[in-house]
Amino acid sequence: MSSCFLIWPIPLKNLLKMHMKPIIKINEITKKFKNLTAVDNLTININEGENTAILGPNGAGKTTLVEMIEGIQSPNSGEISILNMNWKNNEKELRKIIGLSLQETRFIDKITVYETMLLFASFYGLKKEKAEEMVILSGLNDKKDSLTMNLSGGQKQKLSLGIALINDPKIIILDEPTTGLDPHARREIWYTLKEQKKKNATLLLTTHYMEEAEFLCQRIIIMYQGKIIADGKINDLLKYHGARELIEFSFYGKKEPQFLFDLPDVKDVNIDFEESKIRLYVNNISKILPIVLTAANKAKFKILDLQCRKMNLDDLFLSLTGKSLNE
Amino acid sequence: MNNSFINLLKIHFLEYKREPAVLFWTIIFPVALSLVLGVSFSKKDQVFQRAAIIIDLDKDNFFLSKIKNNINENNTLIYQSAKGQNSYGFHMKFDFVNREEAFKLIKKGLVSIILEPYNNNIRIFFDKNNSQAELAFFQLKSFLAEKVNVSYEIVSEEITVKGGRYIDFLLPGLICLGIMNSALWGIGWSFIELRIKKLLRRMVAAPMKKSEFLASHFISRVIMAAVEMLILCLFGYFYFNITISGSLYALIAVFICGNLAFSGIAVLVGSRAQNSRIGNGLINAVSIPMLILSGIFFSYINLPEAIHPVIKALPLTQLADSLRLVFNEGANFLDVWFSCVYLSFIGFMTSYFGLKIFKWY
Structure with a gap:
């Protein structure tokens, strides 16, 4: 992770x-x-x-x-x-x-x-x-x-x-x-x-x-x-965390998708290999999402179960520690 | 009025009321036990018997020399009648003591029959109403007829007094057992259970007065043990005609001091254990050796003499011996004061150390 x-x-x-x-x-x-x-x-x-x-x-x-x-x-x-x-x-x-x-x-x-x-x-x-x-x-x-x-x-x-x-x-x-x-x-x-x-x-x-x-x-x-x-x-x-929204999706494979770390305006990237989930912490979903999809397409990376939502405390905790509050 | 001490006390009795099994085990069970053991040991044959022979050091008696020819180094007569359809055998151990000691032994239940040589005859003292003693007499009679050839005179009056029967020995023991169990399980286990439930720390954090909490446990257990003793005494009186021959004040003093001793031990036992396995183990480790050694059901006199000082130092032995003195030997407070002090000392010391290490949270 x-x-x-x-x-x-x-x-x-x-x-x-x-x-x-x-x-x-x-x-x-x-x-x-x-x-x-x-x-x-x-x-x-x-x-x-x-x-x-x-x-x-x-x-x-x-x-x-x-x-x-x-x-x-x-x-x-x-x-x-x-x-x-x-x-x-x-x-x-x-x-x-x-x-x-x-x-x-x-x-x-x-x-x-x-x-x-x-x-x-x-x-x-x-x-x-x-x-x-x-x-x-x-x-x-x-x-x-x-x-x-x-x-x-x-x-x-x-x-x-x-x-x-x-x-x-x-x-x-x-x-x-x-x-x-x-x-x-x-x-x-x-x-x-x-x-x-x-x-x-x-x-x-x-x-x-x-x-x-x-x-x-x-x-x-x-x-x-x-x-x-x-x-x-x-x-x-x-607010202090610098991100307010979250793009979350599932993926196949065990290889780290390097292109995600090169995207502009992505505050943080959290990859959970156990659950095959990736979370991108951003400020403006409508602006970042098309860039993410284009980059994924270019890298031939398949995105599954895409979800976009506001950040909550669990997301904040996850971004700070890499663990869920409920663990 | 909403008094915390009264509420704490009330809760113990509400628990009894709402848990009929507790009433069964604390009150009905000991009565049933005394009934079963008291009746059955009045009817059942016993292979081992004990008898006292009164010796007069000034006189050489032919009877004594004949007896001594037939017993082994343990002063035990091992008798087997001539083989045939009604052949039978028994073991009888003799205590050679003076007259006063012999009558004490029979009252303590340590012997069931007394033989007193005089001139060329013997007097045999036993309680004709005591089946065990009667059996011992018949066993002895066949032995005397075959091996000693002596005439005898039966004296029953001096012995047919309360105090010489097995039930007289058993009933005070059961009262003591009740006191020990009531304290160890009712106080020690209760502390452990409250700690396991984390209710103890919740109550202390409430803020409950620790002194009231401890006092409510002690008083409720004393009351329950008193009720149990009263019911056992009434049952003993009406069914077995047992009366308290000694001082009532001495009885109360021994009872209170016994409760103090075992409440203190219970505080120590329940002071730190945080799970049921440790709690159970601790309580059993304390109670089972005393139950076996202290002579509740059978006298510890048959156990090796080397361990008698240890046995006598056990609080249950002190309690049972002094309670039997009051019940059967007419003891007053002066006869039991040492036991009372000893039991109180044990109670105070164990509760002092128990509270020192007590885990309230």
């Missing part, structure tokens, strides 16, 4: 212009597991009221990063400060202002939805009414008396989200909240989160799904191999 790969964080000056103050400050944190560096000397700020999505393939370090922010794991080096507090000295206070949903949580099988919500409400010193309210807000009112073992995957995620939001947190941290759910269940979770956002909480989520990031978040952080390779608003990320 041929790809261009560059470590490419986008300056945060645009974000700072928005007069947001950082609520989470992450300064040069590193986390290692034996020989693997899961998070590598990473520095970012998350601003108050901002919705931020951390995207990346499996093993990028997303979960390790959010678990360090949640105080579940400790970094080997570096500092994390939340509202000028840290986990070492202010765990009790921080737990009260953070709502979180872990990547994978199962519940006590023989306990009902309402009893589970009631239990978590009591951890925050909240009344029964709050548990009832959250059962309704999570869309689980008709499953209130069902045992958690009988819930579907989507219902369990809703319960997990309801628990994350039960204390009206200032900071909501969700680790892959919709992974494995069907599109309908995923959208239900998104709308619940949109409702909650009206309370002006800060949302930080990790996801594999670019649609989820696009729907819920203004700011996108792309992680790969423990580092941030892109950070900014989605349109800015695509």
Whole structure:
């Protein structure tokens, strides 16, 4: 597979212009597991009221990063400060202002939805009414008396989200909240989160799904191999990359079509020999496409399944790393 | 009111209520076990018997010398009747002890019959209601008639007291087994399961108070073990006429300290395991040796004497021995205080180290 790969964080000056103050400050944190560096000397700020999505393939370090922010794991080096507090000295206070949903949580099988919500409400010193309210807000009112073992995957995620939001947190941290759910269940979770956002909480989520990031978040952080390779608003990320559109086609053979690299105005070329696919990153499809077709014809190169479309985050990630977000 | 501790406690009992199998294994099964073993060991022949012979060091007794001529170096009589249609054999091991010790042994269930030589006769003490003891008597009777030719007098009154039967030995053991299993599986395994489900880290991140979480597990298990003990005692009383001959306060103290010991061990066992295979293995590694060695079903007296100090140091042995003292030998708190301190010490030390290395996240 041929790809261009560059470590490419986008300056945060645009974000700072928005007069947001950082609520989470992450300064040069590193986390290692034996020989693997899961998070590598990473520095970012998350601003108050901002919705931020951390995207990346499996093993990028997303979960390790959010678990360090949640105080579940400790970094080997570096500092994390939340509202000028840290986990070492202010765990009790921080737990009260953070709502979180872990990547994978199962519940006590023989306990009902309402009893589970009631239990978590009591951890925050909240009344029964709050548990009832959250059962309704999570869309689980008709499953209130069902045992958690009988819930579907989507219902369990809703319960997990309801628990994350039960204390009206200032900071909501969700680790892959919709992974494995069907599109309908995923959208239900998104709308619940949109409702909650009206309370002006800060949302930080990790996801594999670019649609989820696009729907819920203004700011996108792309992680790969423990580092941030892109950070900014989605349109800015695509703009900074220098290409906005994509020409994609299949081909026969194992030989690299050299003529594609000589074409004018093609920003980047990605060749996937495993899937026999070529992607050309361009700015103006209508101008470039006839040139590509003519050059292919001249080189006696057969183009199959031609598609032209706007670039999305997955394409951006692919162009940066040579890998798909879903890998 | 929405109290987190009450909710945590309530959840344990809701789980029992909604999982009838738990109730079966924790309450009905031990009762069934005591019924089956208690009844069957009152009826079944046993090849191996144990008897105590009271010796008076000041007197040389003809009976003793005749007995000693017929036993091997292990003080065991191996008897085989004359061959014929009703031929049978048995092994009987003799303990040569003083009078006081002999009656202690029979109450502990370590021997089923006592022989006391006097003048040219012997007195035979055994419980006529105890089928095992009665069998031992008949076996001994045929041996005496054939090999010793001595007249004897049967004394049943002193022995026909509670405490000398197999069920008297078994029932306290089953209570101890319940305490151990309740703690190891109910607390240790529960921690491991919550960790596997990643629910433990979710609850701690909620923020759940760790002390309330630990206390809810301990209290729910103590309550369940108390219910189990109560049901076993009631069953024992109505079916086998078992009563607690010692102090009730001593019984409660031993029970609480036993729970403390095994709860601490459970915290240590459940402190780090992150998958079911390791968890299962750890619990079995702790419980099975004690189950075999501590004399729950059968006395450890037959095991090699060299390992007796190790066996006696096991918390299940301490618990079972002291509970049997209270049930069968009329012990009061002063008789069991050492076991209580020992069990509490084990409980505190294991929970201290368990919590030191505990993996909450």
